[in-house]
Amino acid sequence: MTKTIVITGAGSGIGKATAQTFLAAGWNVGLIGRRVEPLKQVAEGQDAALAVPCDVTDESQVEAAFDRIAERFGRIDTLFNNAGTGVPAAHIDEMDVSAWRNCVDINLTGSFLCARAAWRIMRAQSPQGGRIINNGSISATTPRPGSAAYTATKHAISGLTKTLALDGRSVNITCGQIDIGNAFTELVTRMIDGTVQADGSMRPEPTMDVQHVADAVLHMAGLPPEANVLSMTVMASNMPFVGRG
Numbered sequence: 001m002t003k004t005i006v007i008t009g010a011g012s013g014i015g016k017a018t019a020q021t022f023l024a025a026g027w028n029v030g031l032i033g034r035r036v037e038p039l040k041q042v043a044e045g046q047d048a049a050l051a052v053p054c055d056v057t058d059e060s061q062v063e064a065a066f067d068r069i070a071e072r073f074g075r076i077d078t079l080f081n082n083a084g085t086g087v088p089a090a091h092i093d094e095m096d097v098s099a100w101r102n103c104v105d106i107n108l109t110g111s112f113l114c115a116r117a118a119w120r121i122m123r124a125q126s127p128q129g130g131r132i133i134n135n136g137s138i139s140a141t142t143p144r145p146g147s148a149a150y151t152a153t154k155h156a157i158s159g160l161t162k163t164l165a166l167d168g169r170s171v172n173i174t175c176g177q178i179d180i181g182n183a184f185t186e187l188v189t190r191m192i193d194g195t196v197q198a199d200g201s202m203r204p205e206p207t208m209d210v211q212h213v214a215d216a217v218l219h220m221a222g223l224p225p226e227a228n229v230l231s232m233t234v235m236a237s238n239m240p241f242v243g244r245g
Contacts, residue, residue: 002026002027002028002048002073003027003028003077003078003221004027004028004029004030004069004073004074004075004076004077004078005022005027005028005029005030005076005077005078005079005080005221006029006030006032006066006069006076006078006079006080006114006118007019007022007029007030007031007032007080007082008032008033008054008056008079008080008081008082008083008110008114009032009033009082009083009084010029010031010032010033010039010042010082011031011033011035011037011038011039011041011042012033012038012185012186013183013185013186013210014082014135014180014183014185014210014213014214015033015080015082015083016038016042017185017210017211017213017214018080018082018213018214018217018218019031019042019049020042020214021211021214021215021217021218022214022218022221023046023048023049025218026048027048028048028049028050028072028073029046029048029049029050030050030052030065030066030068030069030072030073030076031043031049031050031051031052032052032053032054032056032065032083032114033053033054033083034053034054034055034056035053036051036053039051039052039053050068050069050072050073052065052068052069056083056106056110056111056113056114057105057106057109057110057113059113062110062113062114062116062117063117065117066114066117066118066120066121067117067121070121070125075121075125075130076118076121076122076125076130077130077131077221078130078131078132078133078221079114079115079118079130079131079132079133080133080135080217080221081110081111081114081115081132081133081134081135082135083106083107083110083111083114084106084107084110084135084137084153085102085103085106085107086103086147086149086150087099087100087102087103087147087149087150089144089145089146089147089196090146091146092148095148095149099149100148100149103149103150103153104149104152104153107150107153107154107157108153108156108157108160111134111157111160112160115132115134115160115164115175118130118132119132119164119168119171119173122171122172122173123171123173127172128171128172129171129172129173129174129225130172130173130174131173131174131175131176131220131221131223131225131228132164132168132173132174132175132176133175133176133177133178133217133220133221134157134160134161134175134176134177134178135157135177135178135180136154136157136158136161136177136178136179136180136231137150137154137157137179137180137181138179138180138181138182138233138235138239138241139151139154139155140154140155140157140158140177140179141155141158141179142241144195144196144198145196145197145198145200146196157177158177158231161175161176161177161230161231162230165228165230172225174225174228175228175230176220176228176229176230176231176232177230177231177232178213178216178217178220178229178232178233178234179231179232179233179234179235180213180233180234180235181233181234181235181236181239181241182205182206182207182208182235182236182239183207183208183209183210183212183213183234183236184207184208184209184210185210192204192205192207197240198240205236205239205240206236206237206238206239207236207239208234208235208236208237212234213234216232216234220232
């Protein structure tokens with residue numbers, strides 16, 4: 001039976017690369033994102049792809065999107081909770097509160113709502129179960145300067161991951177987290193020119209091909225139900241992480 005994955009934030013960056021990798025591997029792929037045109041571009045010419053525009057912060061949209069994907073492909077085997085956003089670096093007293101709330105809504109509440117919708121379907125389907133993979137970040141353990149909003153949400157994702165991994169035991173749902181560092185996408189091009197370091201200096205940072213992330217997610221998703229990668233870090237080898245700060 002062909003397996004099905006739902007990928008949020010699937011229209012660009014890590015989500016797009018991951019969607020293309022799963023399609024090439026023979027999976028059905030439900031593509032979720034706010035912008036319809038990028039989703040259509042990823043799905044173009046792919047019978048195994050279904051583009052579903054959806055705001056992950058909207059409960060009704062999320063529930064409808066997951067139901068549509070499950071109806072199309074018969075079941076949902078894996079969710080890659082990838083949609084996310086950041087906030088411009090700033091001291092906390094200079095950070096816009098609306099930007100904080102938007103970051104929390106997308107990164108944390110959006111991941112909760114998507115996991116909730118996937119869980120409902122995975123728990124009820126036959127055979128029962130599935131897998132949830134949350135996109136954490138290097139910032140899930142080690143922050144960058146001026147990143148209170150983003151770092152707080154990614155620390156919270158680690159708590160969500162561990163709780164779902166525990167609660168999923170009784171319903172055959174596994175949950176793991178991939179923490180990604182400096183995958184080369186349009187969002188990290190600035191790192192090539194220079195990024196603020198813990199000592200206040202501005203230095204360029206190494207990046208890695210985003211394909212390495214997509215391959216890692218494919219490996220996690222392809223494990224049998226009795227095995228789970230609870231936490232994986234995939235990063236540019238020479239980026240400042242080990243020893244950061």
